[in-house]
Amino acid sequence: MDYLGYLIAGWAVVLGAVAVYAVSLIRRGKALSARVPADRRRWMTTDG
Amino acid sequence: MTITSAAPQTNSVANNPGSTGSTATRALGLASLVGLAVLLVLAFVITDPDQRVFDRGADLEPLLTGQGDAVRLLYVHFPVAMVTYIAFSLNAVGSIAVLWKKSTWWDNTAAAAAEVGVLFCGLTLVTGSIWGRPIWNTWWKWGDVRLMTTTILFLIFVGYLAYRRTMTDSRVRAKRSAVVGLIGAINIPIVYKSVDWWQNRTLHQQSTLRDRSIEDLTLFAMIFGMVVFVAIFAWLMIHRFRIGWLEHQTETVGLEAAIEERRAQTSAAIFDAVTDSRPSHETGSD
Amino acid sequence: MHEIWALARKDLLIEARSKVVATQVVPFAMVVLILFGLALDADSRTLRDLAPGLFWVATLFAGVLTIQRSVAVETLSSTFEALRLSGAPGWKLFAGKALAVGVQLLAVEAVLALGIVVLYRSEFEDPVLVVTAAVAATIAIASAGSLYGVLAVGMGVRDTILPMLLLPIMMPVLVAATRAFGDGLGTAALDGWTWTGLLGLLAIIYATVGALAYAVVIEDT
Numbered sequence: 001m002d003y004l005g006y007l008i009a010g011w012a013v014v015l016g017a018v019a020v021y022a023v024s025l026i027r028r029g030k031a032l033s034a035r036v037p038a039d040r041r042r043w044m045t046t047d048g
Numbered sequence: 049m050t051i052t053s054a055a056p057q058t059n060s061v062a063n064n065p066g067s068t069g070s071t072a073t074r075a076l077g078l079a080s081l082v083g084l085a086v087l088l089v090l091a092f093v094i095t096d097p098d099q100r101v102f103d104r105g106a107d108l109e110p111l112l113t114g115q116g117d118a119v120r121l122l123y124v125h126f127p128v129a130m131v132t133y134i135a136f137s138l139n140a141v142g143s144i145a146v147l148w149k150k151s152t153w154w155d156n157t158a159a160a161a162a163e164v165g166v167l168f169c170g171l172t173l174v175t176g177s178i179w180g181r182p183i184w185n186t187w188w189k190w191g192d193v194r195l196m197t198t199t200i201l202f203l204i205f206v207g208y209l210a211y212r213r214t215m216t217d218s219r220v221r222a223k224r225s226a227v228v229g230l231i232g233a234i235n236i237p238i239v240y241k242s243v244d245w246w247q248n249r250t251l252h253q254q255s256t257l258r259d260r261s262i263e264d265l266t267l268f269a270m271i272f273g274m275v276v277f278v279a280i281f282a283w284l285m286i287h288r289f290r291i292g293w294l295e296h297q298t299e300t301v302g303l304e305a306a307i308e309e310r311r312a313q314t315s316a317a318i319f320d321a322v323t324d325s326r327p328s329h330e331t332g333s334d
Numbered sequence: 335m336h337e338i339w340a341l342a343r344k345d346l347l348i349e350a351r352s353k354v355v356a357t358q359v360v361p362f363a364m365v366v367l368i369l370f371g372l373a374l375d376a377d378s379r380t381l382r383d384l385a386p387g388l389f390w391v392a393t394l395f396a397g398v399l400t401i402q403r404s405v406a407v408e409t410l411s412s413t414f415e416a417l418r419l420s421g422a423p424g425w426k427l428f429a430g431k432a433l434a435v436g437v438q439l440l441a442v443e444a445v446l447a448l449g450i451v452v453l454y455r456s457e458f459e460d461p462v463l464v465v466t467a468a469v470a471a472t473i474a475i476a477s478a479g480s481l482y483g484v485l486a487v488g489m490g491v492r493d494t495i496l497p498m499l500l501l502p503i504m505m506p507v508l509v510a511a512t513r514a515f516g517d518g519l520g521t522a523a524l525d526g527w528t529w530t531g532l533l534g535l536l537a538i539i540y541a542t543v544g545a546l547a548y549a550v551v552i553e554d555t
Contacts, residue, residue, distance in 0.1 A: 001092075001097075001117050002097070002116050002117040002118070002182075003116070003117050003118050003121075003182045004117075006118065006121065006178050006179070006181060006182055007092075007117065007118075007120050007121055009178050010121045010124060010125070010174075010175045010178040010179065011088075011091075011121075011124055013171065013174050013175065013178070014124050014128060014171050014174075014175060015084075017167065017170075017171055018167070018171075018280060018284075021164075021167055021284065022283070022284060022287070025068070025284065025287040025288055025291060026067065026068065026069070026287065028291050029067050029068030029069070029287060029290060029291050029294065030066060030067045030068075032068075032291060032294035032295060032298060033066030033067055033068065033294060034066055035294075035298050035301070036066075036294050036297045036298055036301060037301070038066070040297045040301070041066065041290075041294070041297075147550070200502055200505050203498075203502035204502045204503065206498070207495070207498040207499045207502055210495060210498055211485075211486075211495055211498075211499060214495055217554075220554045223550065223551075223554070224485055224551060224554070227481075227485065227547050227550065227551060228485060228499065231478075231481075231503065231543060231547075232503070234539070234543065235503055235506070238506050238536065238539070239505060239506055241506075242505075242506035242509050242510060242532060243509070245528075245529075245532065
């Protein structure tokens, strides 16, 4: 396959950056969740 | 102000330690990952390299053109670019809604869209640059109208994100960020037009999707890639939105706690003043 | 009209007394011109060709400082409150502030023009085109700048954000003004009047947006 280095670099940058951002979002969410009472996190439970 | 409408209500474990995930987002995340795997197979295995035969007339040998295997980069570049436009459009919609209805929900959406949008805009530039090196023979082409417009768009929204960070009052932040976001959005067509005039040439392919000679499988891979990246975008948006919502809650919880504390102090002071019968107390007149 | 002129006159009188733009911004703009000359290590021919772009980059940098000064005049004496209470509509306050910035910027540009003639050997082949383009570009910069200047103060907002907010937005102005000057200074073979037309359009757009948004923004200054 031609340009294999470019292909891998391009895809890896996108997948890597999105993965790092997703993990950082999950971490930020967990850290913040710990500081907010459960009844204010309404997407987790319907009845609080 | 219906926060829950963006956050699908699901019955997960009652004693959840707490995260921005929910059953719905986990399903969406799983679907995105499966879609991504399929997209990779499509992009690297199933589709053929872009090779077109250019007929130069009866006298000359037909010329072999096309991008070859570099087209496999477009299966990620194109969807990422489309998600960038969706994200910044969403930011503009949110900004209008904030100015119109002073909505916290939309301010949160606008902030989330800008952050995810800047990430994808940066990735659009990087993947475009990596594609340009073998095809244009350069990482960067001054004067390409879409490259220039995307670059300016990136800078405008990097400024927007930095601007949001400078403000602590959420009401003022919402309003002023909306003004900055809207002016950024107004500038997009202006930048596009002025760069178009500036060089009056573009190295980008004109309306690739309408090109009839494009192969069906290539078209399918492009559209499938868009669906996958829109799903990824939705997952990121929901999580980022919930983080904004949690931040809003910690601000209000913190504020309520401070008010509560102040109230307790005041009532304690009043209680002391009322019950304190010692005549030699000196701070009583304060 | 009376209120707009009164407000602009106030800012210009403050400048006449304090001479901040005259003793700080104008010399700074000249320093930028000299820095370009040294950094590019260029022969006079190259500098002459690049003069239109360098002129407008120097103007934009000086514009950021002029706008920060225009806002500081109000915040130092907490007079945004007085402006709000004056009862004048937001667009008039905006026009007054932008007019004062525009006049000061034109003065900076006049000195810069002399600078590129002396330092870069530029020649004004079409003075009418150059002046028209400069006025249109200045209206655009002063309008967008006056709005962003207010957006970048108050409520804990740090004023270091101004360049990052303003300069990306100013790219179309930079491109158009550089092209118009390229024709006016005879360094590029193109139609400078078309670009001046675009500058006029940009001036109208930014002036309109600023006039509409100023009242919303100034509420919380």
